[in-house]
Each structure stands twice: as structure tokens, then as C-alpha cells.
Amino acid sequence: MACWDAHTVGHGAVRDWSGRDGGGQDRGGRTAGGQVARKATRRGVLAAALSLPLVAAGCKGIGALGTPPPPLPDVAVLRDAIAGETLMISRYHAVLAAAPALTGSLGPLLDQHREHLARLRARLVEPSAGSQPGHPPSPAGSPSATQVPSTPAAARAYLRQAEQAAATALLARLTTAPPALAQLLASIAASEATHALLLTPGRRPG
Amino acid sequence: MSASPSPSAAGAAGQGVQELAAEPAAAVRALQMALTAEHAAVYGYGVAGAHLAGARQKAAARAWAGHEAARDTLAAMITALGAEPVAAAPAYRLPFPVRNAPTAILLAALLEDRVAAAYLGLVALADDRLRVLGARAVQAAALRATEWRGRTLAFPGLEVPGPGPVPSGAGAGQPVPSASGPGRASPSPPPTGPAGG
Numbered sequence: 001m002a003c004w005d006a007h008t009v010g011h012g013a014v015r016d017w018s019g020r021d022g023g024g025q026d027r028g029g030r031t032a033g034g035q036v037a038r039k040a041t042r043r044g045v046l047a048a049a050l051s052l053p054l055v056a057a058g059c060k061g062i063g064a065l066g067t068p069p070p071p072l073p074d075v076a077v078l079r080d081a082i083a084g085e086t087l088m089i090s091r092y093h094a095v096l097a098a099a100p101a102l103t104g105s106l107g108p109l110l111d112q113h114r115e116h117l118a119r120l121r122a123r124l125v126e127p128s129a130g131s132q133p134g135h136p137p138s139p140a141g142s143p144s145a146t147q148v149p150s151t152p153a154a155a156r157a158y159l160r161q162a163e164q165a166a167a168t169a170l171l172a173r174l175t176t177a178p179p180a181l182a183q184l185l186a187s188i189a190a191s192e193a194t195h196a197l198l199l200t201p202g203r204r205p206g
Numbered sequence: 207m208s209a210s211p212s213p214s215a216a217g218a219a220g221q222g223v224q225e226l227a228a229e230p231a232a233a234v235r236a237l238q239m240a241l242t243a244e245h246a247a248v249y250g251y252g253v254a255g256a257h258l259a260g261a262r263q264k265a266a267a268r269a270w271a272g273h274e275a276a277r278d279t280l281a282a283m284i285t286a287l288g289a290e291p292v293a294a295a296p297a298y299r300l301p302f303p304v305r306n307a308p309t310a311i312l313l314a315a316l317l318e319d320r321v322a323a324a325y326l327g328l329v330a331l332a333d334d335r336l337r338v339l340g341a342r343a344v345q346a347a348a349l350r351a352t353e354w355r356g357r358t359l360a361f362p363g364l365e366v367p368g369p370g371p372v373p374s375g376a377g378a379g380q381p382v383p384s385a386s387g388p389g390r391a392s393p394s395p396p397p398t399g400p401a402g403g
Binding site: 108109111112115116119167171174175179180182183184186187188189190191193194195197198 | 322326329330331332334337338340341342344345347348349351352353357358359360361362363364
């Protein structure tokens with residue numbers, strides 16, 4: 001009982017935020033899809049008919065209503081987390097460009113950062129997000145290979161400090177996030193703290 | 207849920223929870239989950255420690271003591287919220303036979319994965335203090351798991367590989383000893399297991 005319950009909690013959380021979209025769509029699509037589509041079509045015709053006079057009269061329509069509303073707080077938290085993860089990936093790229101010998105040991109950590117980024121991006125529902133998961137845009141301040149330490153020990157120390165700072169920053173955002181996002185951020189923060197552990201002198205990542 | 211005076215053992219942390227928990231029922235549920243995982247970890251480290259030696263046994267002893275302390279803290283917090291802390295099961299079925307150091311290390315890592323998953327429940331609460339407490343505990347468990355496993359997970363607590371030890375009373379109705387441990391079939395885990403070295 002004990003551990004099965006704990007197991008359920010962890011995976012329940014996963015289902016909570018990864019399964020929400022799929023479940024909803026499945027239900028809607030299968031049971032009421034046709035009806036919804038028919039109604040939508042009727043509405044669409046009606047809307048098109050109503051908009052014609054507006055266009056004819058030179059109205060700007062929705063665009064004239066004002067600036068878009070500011071993002072919700074959780075969107076801001078998510079964007080910050082995405083920016084932080086993107087920066088971390090660019091740091092690994094810079095270090096690996098300067099010290100290719102570290103590829104074997106840093107590769108698994110970099111891969112996990114890519115997983116973090118993909119999971120965060122999957123939660124952000126906006127047109128500009130998630131379009132290029134394999135090639136994150138370079139954020140402002142992202143380092144180049146010439147700006148990072150090239151000796152293995154110094155490079156690992158540089159990344160260790162960055163991992164620790166990233167974990168701390170995520171924990172600081174924890175209380176402003178909605179529950180499921182807070183769990184994801186806490187998990188990623190824990191992962192980054194473990195990266196820092198493996199990057200401590202005398203340890204071998206992997 | 208009401209009028210249960212918090213024992214002195216609950217301390218300031220428990221009192222703070224009582225004042226701050228915006229959703230006592232949800233907080234109690236999440237704390238009980240974490241306590242349940244801590245009970246299993248205390249038992250599991252008792253088993254794992256008996257198969258380890260040297261620095262590894264010392265590490266298991268430290269982790270075992272840490273989980274005992276966390277267990278007591280959680281129990282005090284739950285009591286402060288007016289609920290009865292969930293009790294440890296008399297025995298736990300292990301996910302696989304623990305016969306030697308490699309399987310003991312595997313078990314220790316798994317225990318920490320499960321503890322991390324349980325504490326993640328606290329992170330979903332509205333109460334900021336419980337969230338942060340939960341997140342720090344997830345991190346601590348992930349660090350210990352990494353020490354055992356030698357590698358990291360992308361999503362500690364969200365990804366729990368394989369089943370952990372489950373109380374044998376839940377399904378079978380009788381204690382199930384670990385396959386290798388005649389000495390481990392006792393109803394309560396010997397606390398001196400990992401501490402012996």
C-alpha cells in the first residue's frame with residue numbers, strides 16, 4: 001500500500017499534466033465531433049456574413065481592439081524556465097566547442113537538459129513556442145566557445161556553478177507556479193542539482 | 207481535524223504548518239504519502255545496509271538516519287494538523303531479492319526515487335512553505351539516488367523506474383522476507399542494520 005500510493009502520486013502528477021490534452025481531445029472528438037463540426041460550420045458562415053459589412057466599411061476588426069492582454073503569471077514562469085534551460089544548453093554547447101574531450105562525460109547531462117526544455121516547451125501553448133525543439137534560439141548573454149573555460153577542470157566548475165544557480169532559480173519560482181508546473185520545476189531543479197553533484201571535482205559524470 | 211494539541215515533538219515546524227496550511231485535508235494527504243515513503247525507506251535501508259560494507263555502509267547508515275529523522279518530522283507535522291500519522295507496515299515486500307552489494311545499491315537508489323516521488327505531492331499544495339519543503343526533499347532524495355546510481359535522472363520524482371518495496375500486508379496478508387535474508391524476516395526492521403559499520 002505504502003509505496004504503491006507513493007507511486008500513484010508521482011505518476012498521477014505526470015498524467016495530470018501530460019495527459020490532459022489527449023484525454024480531452026479524445027472524448028470530444030469521438031462523442032461529439034460531428035455535431036460540434038456542424039455547429040461550427042454554421043457559426044462560421046454566420047460570422048463570415050457578419051464580418052463582410054465590417055470589411056466593406058474599412059473597419060480594422062479585432063486588431064483595433066487594443067494590445068493583447070499581458071501573459072498569465074504561469075506563462076511568465078514558464079517562459080523564464082524555458083529561457084534558463086535554453087541558456088544552460090548553450091553553455092554546454094560552448095563548453096563542448098572549447099573542450100571537445102568532455103563530450104563523453106557531459107553528453108548525458110546535455111541530453112537531460114534537452115529533455116527539460118522539450119517538456120517545458122510542450123506546456124507552453126502559444127504560436128511561437130516549440131516550433132524548433134532541436135535548435136533552441138540563442139538567448140541574450142549566451143556564451144560562445146571563446147568565453148568559457150577550455151581546461152576540463154575549469155569547464156566542469158563553470159557548468160557546476162551554472163547548474164547550481166539554475167536549480168536555485170527554479171526553486172525561487174516555485175511558489176508562483178500552478179501546482180502541476182511547480183512539480184515539473186521542482187523535478188527539473190532536482191535534476192540540475194544532481195548534475196552539479198556529478199560535476200564536482202573528483203567525480204566522473206556518467 | 208480539530209482540537210488536537212500538538213505535542214512538543216511537533217515543534218515550530220508543525221505549528222507553522224497548522225497556521226499556514228490553506229488546505230489542511232490536502233496537506234495531510236500529501237504529508238501522509240511522504241511519511242509512507244519514509245517508512246518504506248527506513249525499512250529498505252535496514253535491508254540494504256546489511257549487504258554493504260565500508261564507505262557504502264556508512265552512507266547507508268547516514269541515509270537511514272536521515273529518513274528516520276524525516277519520518278519523525280512528518281509525523282509531527284501531521285499530528286499538528288490534527289490527523290493520525292500513518293503507521294509503518296510490519297514488513298515490506300522488496301521489489302527484487304537483495305542478496306549482495308549491487309542489489310542493495312539498486313534498492314537504495316529505488317527507495318530514494320520513491321521518496322522523491324512522494325515529496326513531489328507536497329509541491330502541488332497551495333501552501334508555499336510546504337511546497338518549498340517538498341521541493342527540497344525531492345532534491346535531497348535525488349542527490350542520494352545519484353550517489354547510489356552514479357548517474358542522474360532527467361525528471362526525479364516524476365519518473366520512477368520500477369516498483370519499490372510494498373508492504374506485504376497489502377496483498378498477501380503475511381510478511382514476505384527478502385529472498386536472501388533469514389534475519390530480515392523479523393516484523394520490524396532491525397535499526398542496527400546499516401548503523402553497524
